[in-house]
Amino acid sequence: xxxxxxxxxxxxxxxxxxxVDYKVTDISEHMSFLEMMDVLxxxxxxxxxxxxxxxxxxxxxxxxxxxxxxNGEAHGPDRGITTCQLHMRMFNDGDTITIEPWRAKxxxxxxxxxxxxxxxxxxxxxxxxxxxxxxxNTQDANAIPISKHAADEAMDAATCIGCGACVATxxxxxxxxxxxxxxxxxxxxxxxxxEAADRVKNMxxxxxxxxxxxxxxxxxxxxxCPKGISLTNIARMNREFLxxxxxx
Amino acid sequence: xxxxxxxxPKGPIKDKWTTYKDxxxxxxxxxxRLIDVxxxxxxxxxGSAAATLAELGYNVKAFAYQDxxxxxxxxxxxxxxxxxxxxxxxxxxxxxxFYDTVKGGDYRSREANVYRLAEVSANIIDQCVxxxxxxxxxxxxxxxxxxFGGVLVSRTFYAKGQTGQQLLLGAYxxxxxxxxxxxxxxxxxxxxxxxxxxxxxxxxxxxxDLVTGKIERHSAHAVVIATGGYGNVYFLSxxxxxxxxxxxxxxxxxxxxxxxxxxxxxxxxxxxxxxDYQSKLTLMSESxxxxxxIWVPKNMDDVMAIREGKLKPTxxxxxxxxxxLERRYPAFGNLVPRDVASRAAKERCDAxxxxxxxxEAVYLDFASAIQxxxxxxxxxxxxxxxxxxxxxxxxxxxxxxxxxxxxxxYEKIVDENPYKTPMMIYPATHYTMGGVWVDYNLMxxxxxxxxxxxxxxxxxxxxxxxxxxxMQGLADGYFVLPYTIGDYLADDIRTGTIPTDSPEFDExxxxxxxxxxxxxxxxxxxxxxxxxxxxxxxxxxxVGMARNEQGLKEAMAEIKxxxxxFWKEVKVPGxxxxxxxxxxxxxxxxxxxxxxxxxxxxxxxxxxxxxGHFREESVELDGEQKGEAKRNDKDYAFVAAWEYKxxxxxxxxxxxxxxxxxxxxxxxxxK
Numbered sequence: 001x002x003x004x005x006x007x008x009x010x011x012x013x014x015x016x017x018x019x020v021d022y023k024v025t026d027i028s029e030h031m032s033f034l035e036m037m038d039v040l041x042x043x044x045x046x047x048x049x050x051x052x053x054x055x056x057x058x059x060x061x062x063x064x065x066x067x068x069x070x071n072g073e074a075h076g077p078d079r080g081i082t083t084c085q086l087h088m089r090m091f092n093d094g095d096t097i098t099i100e101p102w103r104a105k106x107x108x109x110x111x112x113x114x115x116x117x118x119x120x121x122x123x124x125x126x127x128x129x130x131x132x133x134x135x136x137n138t139q140d141a142n143a144i145p146i147s148k149h150a151a152d153e154a155m156d157a158a159t160c161i162g163c164g165a166c167v168a169t170x171x172x173x174x175x176x177x178x179x180x181x182x183x184x185x186x187x188x189x190x191x192x193x194x195e196a197a198d199r200v201k202n203m204x205x206x207x208x209x210x211x212x213x214x215x216x217x218x219x220x221x222x223x224x225c226p227k228g229i230s231l232t233n234i235a236r237m238n239r240e241f242l243x244x245x246x247x248x
Numbered sequence: 249x250x251x252x253x254x255x256x257p258k259g260p261i262k263d264k265w266t267t268y269k270d271x272x273x274x275x276x277x278x279x280x281r282l283i284d285v286x287x288x289x290x291x292x293x294x295g296s297a298a299a300t301l302a303e304l305g306y307n308v309k310a311f312a313y314q315d316x317x318x319x320x321x322x323x324x325x326x327x328x329x330x331x332x333x334x335x336x337x338x339x340x341x342x343x344x345x346f347y348d349t350v351k352g353g354d355y356r357s358r359e360a361n362v363y364r365l366a367e368v369s370a371n372i373i374d375q376c377v378x379x380x381x382x383x384x385x386x387x388x389x390x391x392x393x394x395x396f397g398g399v400l401v402s403r404t405f406y407a408k409g410q411t412g413q414q415l416l417l418g419a420y421x422x423x424x425x426x427x428x429x430x431x432x433x434x435x436x437x438x439x440x441x442x443x444x445x446x447x448x449x450x451x452x453x454x455x456x457d458l459v460t461g462k463i464e465r466h467s468a469h470a471v472v473i474a475t476g477g478y479g480n481v482y483f484l485s486x487x488x489x490x491x492x493x494x495x496x497x498x499x500x501x502x503x504x505x506x507x508x509x510x511x512x513x514x515x516x517x518x519x520x521x522x523x524d525y526q527s528k529l530t531l532m533s534e535s536x537x538x539x540x541x542i543w544v545p546k547n548m549d550d551v552m553a554i555r556e557g558k559l560k561p562t563x564x565x566x567x568x569x570x571x572x573l574e575r576r577y578p579a580f581g582n583l584v585p586r587d588v589a590s591r592a593a594k595e596r597c598d599a600x601x602x603x604x605x606x607x608e609a610v611y612l613d614f615a616s617a618i619q620x621x622x623x624x625x626x627x628x629x630x631x632x633x634x635x636x637x638x639x640x641x642x643x644x645x646x647x648x649x650x651x652x653x654x655x656x657x658y659e660k661i662v663d664e665n666p667y668k669t670p671m672m673i674y675p676a677t678h679y680t681m682g683g684v685w686v687d688y689n690l691m692x693x694x695x696x697x698x699x700x701x702x703x704x705x706x707x708x709x710x711x712x713x714x715x716x717x718x719m720q721g722l723a724d725g726y727f728v729l730p731y732t733i734g735d736y737l738a739d740d741i742r743t744g745t746i747p748t749d750s751p752e753f754d755e756x757x758x759x760x761x762x763x764x765x766x767x768x769x770x771x772x773x774x775x776x777x778x779x780x781x782x783x784x785x786x787x788x789x790x791v792g793m794a795r796n797e798q799g800l801k802e803a804m805a806e807i808k809x810x811x812x813x814f815w816k817e818v819k820v821p822g823x824x825x826x827x828x829x830x831x832x833x834x835x836x837x838x839x840x841x842x843x844x845x846x847x848x849x850x851x852x853x854x855x856x857x858x859x860g861h862f863r864e865e866s867v868e869l870d871g872e873q874k875g876e877a878k879r880n881d882k883d884y885a886f887v888a889a890w891e892y893k894x895x896x897x898x899x900x901x902x903x904x905x906x907x908x909x910x911x912x913x914x915x916x917x918x919k
Contacts, residue, residue: 028525030522031525038777042775044740044821045775051821053827055837056321056489057488058319058324058489059527060657062413062637064318064319075866079548110459116828118316119327125424128421128424129421130379133303136368136727138377139378141374141377146663147385150631151383155382155384155408160304185380191377
């Protein structure tokens with residue numbers, strides 16, 4: 001198929017940036033979206049132009065590196081996938097595809113389609129851990145039974161890949177699905193109880209400091225999340241937050 | 249030829265590690281604050297090492313090329329992590345894990361290291377649970393296990409099909425705690441481009457800030473390389489696009505010997521390639537072989553009809569299917585080790601029985617598992633005379649709970665529903681057992697320079713068992729390196745900060761800058777990928793699943809030629825003082841073009857078949873094992889450690905003779 005691509009080009013953080021049109025031809029429906037971008041970049045290199053910079057790495061939907069806003073949707077059309085898992089069979093011959101970077105105050109553009117997501121790092125550093133040192137003498141892994149239900153639910157929350165699609169897709173640029181998922185994973189497990197109150201307070205404080213917006217329950221984040229992280233996690237975080245603040 | 253000293257402690261194998269730990273020099277907590285350690289790479293090995301060293305009190309500087317440590321390719325490991333917990337009560341023990349690993353590695357690993365690995369494996373699970381890693385549990389609330397290839401017990405702990413992700417996030421959370429305290433200084437989007445040696449010791453690195461292009465000097469008292477394997481030398485592999493061998497290759501060029509490069513794991517269950525544009529291959533976890541049965545049609549007519557789209561695999565009757573693994577290896581069946589399964593798939597496809605258009609695919613079929621689980625569920629739920637549809641429905645639910653995300657991944661890529669029709673799979677490069685040579689302390693041949701995880705030549709011999717990579721990465725990082733590095737650093741408590749304005753740093757930085765300048769100014773006409781793809785094709789065709797003398801000699805010559813052409817013709821757009829992915833790739837491919845040739849040279853030298861290394865000249869000619877790989881313990885029971893001498897072809901071989909005192913050398917039979 002032959003396609004027209006409208007791509008955001010921005011030289012660096014301080015550049016103004018603009019949309020630029022490109023044409024690609026003979027694209028196979030079996031290609032992944034990023035392989036289509038590879039074709040474009042090879043073409044640009046051959047023409048002596050600078051290729052489009054975009055983040056990507058594992059190309060199997062788990063590293064969370066890829067981050068394109070395609071035709072107005074985080075990770076493009078199709079659900080439960082990242083951009084690297086999006087296939088060209090989702091498009092038709094002659095289509096025009098608009099490709100932009102994540103848009104959020106807390107994710108400044110570094111170059112073209114690459115944004116800076118270190119705000120997520122700082123939120124995790126604020127409390128996204130259980131304070132246990134490495135030693136060969138922690139208690140036996142089976143010493144504390146954890147119900148299958150709680151373990152499965154914690155696992156569902158823990159599958160977040162930190163890609164930032166939730167933020168990009170939210171009209172408020174809220175990071176509450178991301179933070180809610182991490183808070184929930186630990187809140188659901190006995191190991192996480194000891195530091196639960198401090199964790200939720202510190203992570204939320206850092207989230208606000210980074211300039212992320214608030215949640216107004218539109219649920220767009222859940223729809224676009226490649227791992228299907230549930231809104232329930234935001235509710236749980238709010239509960240934990242309230243509990244932590246009431247207890248003082 | 250010199251003899252390499254592996255520094256294996258004396259005494260019975262069961263006591264070596266304990267005795268060693270009792271006798272090493274320690275650094276007192278106050279002095280640890282005076283010591284800096286650089287960790288390059290933040291996957292399971294690097295991440296766990298950085299966190300643990302920081303907890304101990306060292307000042308750690310950690311480097312990752314991605315925008316976060318959480319994105320290292322360990323994250324993509326699906327199936328699980330082994331540990332000799334014997335929670336299932338099926339006869340597992342430290343010795344059995346040790347034995348399975350040595351046997352699985354085709355008797356080409358160092359006994360003392362493997363025993364230590366098995367010994368600390370149980371601690372890893374305890375540690376990870378304490379960190380909040382949500383491993384799968386059964387209804388009683390205890391941890392669940394599954395079985396993997398090459399073993400007869402269930403010792404694999406898992407978190408759905410995302411075990412690597414959960415373990416890495418565990419190590420990442422431990423890192424975050426130390427980053428917040430300032431004990432780890434994290435350098436994201438940075439790439440190490442050389443190591444700096446002062447007075448023969450590793451004392452720092454030269455790194456490039458990938459966003460600004462700035463070349464930076466970082467000093468430390470010791471340097472740890474944890475940058476993963478070199479599978480991307482094949483261009484197409486299950487590795488991440490950015491996975492590279494640059495750090496490992498740079499230290500090789502500065503004196504670290506490179507061991508067994510020819511030991512590469514070609515994983516049997518990957519999604520087959522579909523076209524020339526393909527950028528990477530996707531793994532389907534080995535755990536699928538617990539329930540999936542591998543087959544091709546028995547009759548050539550059926551093969552042809554399938555390729556032409558006239559016949560569906562589900563229409564082929566049981567008696568017309570060749571479950572070739574069950575046929576050839578009745579004892580292990582579909583759960584033979586990876587190298588055996590891969591070669592068996594290649595054998596069937598080479599014989600013409602491949603089931604897709606390219607002729608390079610076999611079926612992985614879940615139909616009988618779905619029926620089996622379905623019937624079981626019907627009984628549990630008390631459904632009498634359940635219909636076939638009901639049983640299928642119930643069975644699919646069980647399979648979905650076990651492998652749901654893998655099935656979804658398959659469906660998104662191939663556009664077929666694997667619940668209804670068998671998956672198509674084919675082997676692909678996945679893991680490299682070879683790597684930087686290290687002694688028992690995980691130190692390379694350069695003092696103060698350590699190498700851990702997949703990047704070292706490791707504990708897996710010539711073939712790694714499933715779910716053992718995660719085990720080794722975390723064992724090295726959490727439980728081995730933090731002890732062994734202290735023994736070395738005990739001599740450095742009075743050294744003080746290593747200055748970066750020395751001639752050694754000047755020289756290393758100049759070499760790095762010169763190379764970048766060369767790339768930016770070269771007036772070539774071909775992209776980096778052009779050369780990488782050509783290298784990959786030579787590697788796959790001639791240094792792939794089966795190798796022979798003639799092909800390997802040709803490969804060496806061809807790789808050299810591609811390399812020479814690369815340096816004349818490569819074209820790198822953009823500039824050096826900005827984010828420039830093409831420039832990053834150019835440096836990595838330049839190193840792969842050297843490593844590939846050494847790889848072929850090593851494969852040529854090793855005139856035996858062992859593990860992932862299969863020489864067509866070395867097979868069993870008769871008896872029950874006819875056609876199987878033939879090892880040669882008399883001449884090749886050694887680790888081949890190569891010393892860099894300018895050109896890959898001129899590398900000098902050093903042998904570490906392997907001694908087997910606790911395990912008898914035997915032919916590896918899975919019949």
